[in-house]
Amino acid sequence: MKKVIIIGAGLAGCYLAMLLQKNCQVTLVTKGARQDSNSMLAQGGIAAALDPGDSPAAHEQDTLKAGQYHNQALAVEQLVHVGPELVQQLIAMGMNFDRKPTGDLDFGLEGAHSHHRILHANGDQTGAALTTFVQRQLAYVTWLTNTAAIELYTNKGVCQGVLVRDIESGQQRILTADAIVLATGGLGNLYDFTTNNETITGDGLVLAARQKVALKDMAFVQFHPTVLALNNRCYGLITEAIRGSGAILVDEHQTPIMADTPQKDLAPRDVVARRLKLWQQNGHQLFLDITNVSDFTHRFAGVCANLDKHHVPFRKTHLIPIQPGAHFMMGGIQTDLSAQTSLSRLFAVGEVACNGVHGANRLASNSLLDCLVSAQKAAMAIMTLTNLPLANFKYSPTLFVTPKLPTLAVLQKKAWHYLGIERTRIELRTFLIWLKQYNFLQLQPSQLSQKELTIANLCYCAQLIAEAALAEPKSIGAHYLKEEITHESSHH
Template sequence: MEDVPVVVGAGLAGLMTALQLAPQRVIVLAKTPLGEGAASAWSQGGIAAALSDDDSPELHANDTMAVADGLGDPMVAARITSAGPGAVAMLQRLGVPFDLDVRGRPALGLEAAHSRRRIAHVTGDGTGAAIMRAVIAAVRATPSIIVLEGFEARRLLVDDGRIAGVLAVGPAGARLLPARRIVLATGGLGGLFAQTTNPLGSIGQGIALAARAGAVLADMEFVQFHPTALDVAHDPMPLVSEAVRGEGAVLIDETGTRFMQGQGRAELEPRDVVSRAVAKHRANGHRVFLDTRPSLGVDFGKRFPTIAAHCRAGDIDPATMPIPVAPAAHFHMGGIAVDLDGRTTVEGLWACGETAATGLHGANRLASNSLLEAAVMASRVARSVATTAARSTPSPRPVALPPTPDASAIRRLVGETLGIVRDGNGLLKAIDRLEPLAFSSDPTADPALVALFIARAALQREESRGGHWRSDFPQRSARWARHQMQRLDPSRTSVVSTWSTDHDSLSPAHAHA
């Protein structure tokens, strides 16, 4: 039987991997119809790349490393930022209509912690949607890509330590797909939290699939909370892009006080700093608003039409009213440990996009580096998959079908205990509640397992760094300038083992150190 690679996930990372594999045949499993359910399409700010005359990939890498708070991999940052201009050019060739300046070059925005304007965007805040439209059109036009829409991966099959296939559920029921080469590109895990900007289906399913197949995970404790989600009782919460603050919007409270003024770069501090400041101000009894009136005024709707539409749906007029905002789970810096080509510790398994931990983001992601990472790593993963010798695929074995994953029962617990500010008692409570669920046959099992990895890593990291903040260990510790690697014990039924490495790289070559 022909060994056809399978890509699990149909966001930017998954579809770009499939495109880069052409003309080799590839199967893409899309849980929802193409264009729906993928966080890539929700990305507002844009894609970061050194495109201006006063910028360089080196400066971009330096900014990336500074925000990563001591845990970024300099080699990974250099490789990915150097590929940034090429990634933007590739997307333009696919038909992405980036906004252009008077010279016909991409118009560049500024976002927090960037030292230069380097955010390429489409219609101000519609970048992700525009990129996905172009990529989906290219996928539809590529005969070698077989898209199975409505198919959700439930388990990876492993034979003698190697990937052997995937058990999926589609419109006609369960289906076993034999495969020796599988790419996980399933997105993030924000849907585990009670307040999130992610699609509610983003519950870390790729991480659960990889972990139950024996893969090593890295830096699971580092979750980024976006400081400005629209606070109008929507679930998920619409994002108010960081680009709005880049254009001069400021954070105020109900009294009109600009409470971040005088703190470093104020509203343009890294996301973890701004999120904690907003959370603290709200905890002290204040409401928090993003005031765009002095900087953008009546031009807000023209500059940010997507956000303006979300505001109108919540009876907010940004031209005349401040926008109510609150922090929400937004991006996961950790994930499945991979090397520079996206290979995991399980032979025949790759991971790409937010579900992977490449080392680019470290403890905290630089704004708009996520689309960049997805596009660049998709090319590297595709090249690695294509050059890996095909093997004969095994005959499918009967496998018990797990239930449809459902995180609804744990979202409140996760939000309360694994949120912006954590402490030992809360983390122990989370572990106590999550552990029996994670190893049950309940629909909550896979989401609970992912949350359990986060909780255990957060409990062990007795410091505050990047997206991980412990109120009982509020200082950064030099002793903890290292990665945490995790996996299930050999039985994969009850125990999570955790260990640390002092290596700079998250490469699986170091995963058994």
């Protein structure tokens, strides 16, 4: 039986494990508990063109438009056609998406979708429902929780090993396999304002980058417009589906912030995030006004529980204090349509991968769908791999280098400022010069504490984003250069 190591227990990793478990010996390595992932936090839902009035072609067009046509057309085609089949298979297996009183599936609407096509479960707890459902199917998988993957090992140009660390005991060992799959998610914790689970720190990107595996589109980080903001800190996502149900963004005077833009409150996320940032810079407070959302407490029970936990008086005021936060990484490890990376037998699925499906900006609720599709394609490719003898890797530490790293808080603040919603070339260069004083590129992961390794990895990600942003010729999608607009607007 082929040995497969999957790193990351979000939807992509778990769905792949489910597909492979009967034919391969699967080990699922994950840094935290089984519940620690962004997949578990997904609120809005999963996009699938299954409504009778909808079509994969319409979904394709919306995805390309949101991605500013920077997408890989074939990847989008694969997503919109294969995705609905996989969703239907899950429904047939017993996955319960919310239904209307008639029994028909209840499709929601989110920003930049031309149809109601977002399936949701338990109202706003889709990610938890779906990921738990898939995890429950994992009967033949070996779980290694609280275990971090810290370095990849190759033999004659083939990826065959990964050094893992038990986070509690600190013990390290090399696991070998016929295929290794990175399903480690994005890098939201590079920023101080983020929607992401705390284990999401760009590790997979750096594991790959250290082996010179090709990355792609690293300039494109999506900022979600509405994160619950209290005392200058973030406390979780306020799903876009609430705006899809009639909520609007207002300031402290109840002025509608998005009223004069074409798609108003459901404009693409980058447009909304930039507008909010501008409003904030002009000294305004930002709120989501839920006055017009019917049945709010029932439909958005998860959001309400979070608001109550933080004593937000939304029942009285109908206002939720929000601000934008880092949410999703469009770029990542470059893969083909089968999730194969540029390194033989190393695969990447879900958010850590960049198969080009999202282009320069992700369409809401496309990422859970991509988790399913990329994992299914990886499963097919892994099943057809021929047998190769496995290497016998030995851990050989190099000379210890004393780490010189910023604190996480300082790095996050800098990243928010320089690599955030708006960038300038001068500031990107300033940031790269600042980063040069640290030696994250010289450090050996196995010799660092888990905390140091996390900071080193995030420094590496920050460098990759800054370099990619500088290389982008112009503003596109989620990558926005302030200077250019000034330049353009001076011509009008």
